[in-house]
Amino acid sequence: PDAAPVALDTAAPETAALAFLDDVRAGLSRPQKALSPKYFYDAAGSDLFEAITRLPEYYPTRTEIGILDRSGPEIAALLPAHAALVEFGSGSTVKLRRLLEHLDTLAAYVPVDVSGTFLKSQAEALKADLPQLRVEPVVADFTRDFDLPQSLDGLPRAGFFPGSTIGNFEPAEAEGLLRRFGRILGEGAHMIVGVDLVKDTATLERAYDDAAGVTAAFNLNLLTRINRELAGRFDLDAFTHRAVFDPSASRIEMHLVSRNAQDVRVGSDTFAFAEGETIHTESSYKYTVATFQALAERAGWTWLKVWTDPQGLFSVHALRL
Ligand code: AVJ
Numbered sequence: 001p002d003a004a005p006v007a008l009d010t011a012a013p014e015t016a017a018l019a020f021l022d023d024v025r026a027g028l029s030r031p032q033k034a035l036s037p038k039y040f041y042d043a044a045g046s047d048l049f050e051a052i053t054r055l056p057e058y059y060p061t062r063t064e065i066g067i068l069d070r071s072g073p074e075i076a077a078l079l080p081a082h083a084a085l086v087e088f089g090s091g092s093t094v095k096l097r098r099l100l101e102h103l104d105t106l107a108a109y110v111p112v113d114v115s116g117t118f119l120k121s122q123a124e125a126l127k128a129d130l131p132q133l134r135v136e137p138v139v140a141d142f143t144r145d146f147d148l149p150q151s152l153d154g155l156p157r158a159g160f161f162p163g164s165t166i167g168n169f170e171p172a173e174a175e176g177l178l179r180r181f182g183r184i185l186g187e188g189a190h191m192i193v194g195v196d197l198v199k200d201t202a203t204l205e206r207a208y209d210d211a212a213g214v215t216a217a218f219n220l221n222l223l224t225r226i227n228r229e230l231a232g233r234f235d236l237d238a239f240t241h242r243a244v245f246d247p248s249a250s251r252i253e254m255h256l257v258s259r260n261a262q263d264v265r266v267g268s269d270t271f272a273f274a275e276g277e278t279i280h281t282e283s284s285y286k287y288t289v290a291t292f293q294a295l296a297e298r299a300g301w302t303w304l305k306v307w308t309d310p311q312g313l314f315s316v317h318a319l320r321l
Pocket of ligand 1: 052060163164165167168207208215282283284
């Protein structure tokens with residue numbers, strides 16, 4: 001039920017394929033081979049992520065929904081009446097719908113996503129269910145500056161960034177992103193951000209290495225995608241999934257581990273792997289309430305309030321500019 005981040009589809013397909021090829025070439029040429037997690041989300045990858053959010057081990061999605069349900073009235077009370085709610089990287093509208101139940105004076109909902117087709121279909125479905133709600137989708141990459149529609153001028157603004165998507169960014173990038181959201185929303189804006197919390201290593205590693213192997217399939221799908229889209233020759237049986245928590249960096253790292261020494265062709269390039277060598281495919285940063293509060297304040301926001309679940313697994317923060 002979660003919003004699967006989607007890769008940019010506004011550019012021409014040939015341009016997107018070239019960017020993917022460039023990124024794969026550069027990433028596999030580094031001393032620590034690496035690929036960007038944004039490439040996880042093709043159609044198969046989005047379905048696998050959806051399946052991850054339903055796994056018993058993957059607590060973030062259901063825990064955040066529980067917080068939005070339980071604390072929705074308090075969250076809504078903190079936001080200005082008749083606001084425009086801007087969701088960054090909206091994807092599916094599952095969480096937004098939970099929040100909407102408590103927001104009876106919302107002036108407009110503004111989903112922002114790079115995937116124009118997905119955005120339009122989600123917006124249409126929402127309009128059909130809630131005919132009285134003004135929905136103004138914006139096709140944009142939220143990691144770049146963009147302007148909100150002029151029709152929103154004069155409305156108070158609130159940003160919504162759930163799902164701990166912020167965890168996929170390096171802390172310095174995450175700070176820049178929150179600062180950018182402030183620029184886009186403007187002075188006086190509010191922001192609601194979902195952030196996964198640091199916890200014991202076993203719980204974290206299980207959430208990213210589930211017993212059914214869904215996260216492993218999600219990780220390996222990146223190689224399937226390279227094989228299909230970039231004429232890659234990865235042998236999927238020659239790589240395994242690994243998820244490790246690094247407490248000093250406070251992040252889960254996902255890797256694909258080469259089982260043996262091998263050369264792998266991708267188009268006209270060949271990449272050499274030593275036995276046990278890895279491709280770093282994702283970092284998922286975990287915060288404490290205090291470390292996220294400090295990050296938000298470095299980004300220029302005033303931290304207002306946090307809501308968590310009874311076990312302290314996940315957090316939802318309110319900020320104001
Ligand atoms: C979508 C980035 C929030 O980091 O938990 C889930 C992605 N990767 N399992 C996360 C993910 C492996 C997810 N985010």
